[in-house]
Amino acid sequence: VKSAYPFAETVxxxxxxxxxxxxxxxxxxxxxxxxxxxxxxLNTSTLLLFGNPxxxxxxxxxxxxxxxxxxxxxxxxxxxxxxxxxVYTDFAWIAARHGIVNRADQFRMASxxxxxxxxxxxx
Numbered sequence: 001v002k003s004a005y006p007f008a009e010t011v012x013x014x015x016x017x018x019x020x021x022x023x024x025x026x027x028x029x030x031x032x033x034x035x036x037x038x039x040x041x042l043n044t045s046t047l048l049l050f051g052n053p054x055x056x057x058x059x060x061x062x063x064x065x066x067x068x069x070x071x072x073x074x075x076x077x078x079x080x081x082x083x084x085x086x087v088y089t090d091f092a093w094i095a096a097r098h099g100i101v102n103r104a105d106q107f108r109m110a111s112x113x114x115x116x117x118x119x120x121x122x123x
Contacts, residue, residue: 003076003084004123007044010084011076017120018050021113025050026071044078052113058106063098072114086118 003010011028018025026049035042051071059066075087091111095103 001086001118001121002123003086003121005084005121007046007076007078007084010086010121011046011048013121014048014074014076014086014117017117018048021117023050023052023113024071043080046076048074048076050074055106055109055113058103059094059098059100062100062103066094066098066100069094069097072110074114074117084121086121088114088118 005013015025015028028049029047031045031047032042035045049071056070056072059070069089073088076084077087078084091107091114095101095107100107
């Protein structure tokens with residue numbers, strides 16, 4: 001989802017929206033800073049980790065391997081042209097990846113929530 005805001009403002013707006021929804025924020029990883037520390041040039045990139053344990057853990061009860069995809073990860077990147085994007089893994093793909101067929105309502109809810117969060121910065 002393309003953001004209508006500069007990078008730092010996009011990250012802050014997303015974090016505020018996550019908090020306003022009562023979703024637990026687990027942390028953020030400044031990937032471009034880590035790259036710079038390793039002597040690698042990387043466009044601005046930050047990974048946000050968050051989730052709603054009552055919802056997310058239901059995927060893990062269907063298949064414990066689904067823990068690879070929780071908490072939810074939302075990547076905020078700036079491309080070579082200066083545009084800011086929010087990137088996340090499609091929940092239908094996560095369901096297929098882990099062979100989860102008995103949590104359709106929960107996956108639908110997760111998809112609606114991530115769409116709502118990214119809508120807070122959508123251009």
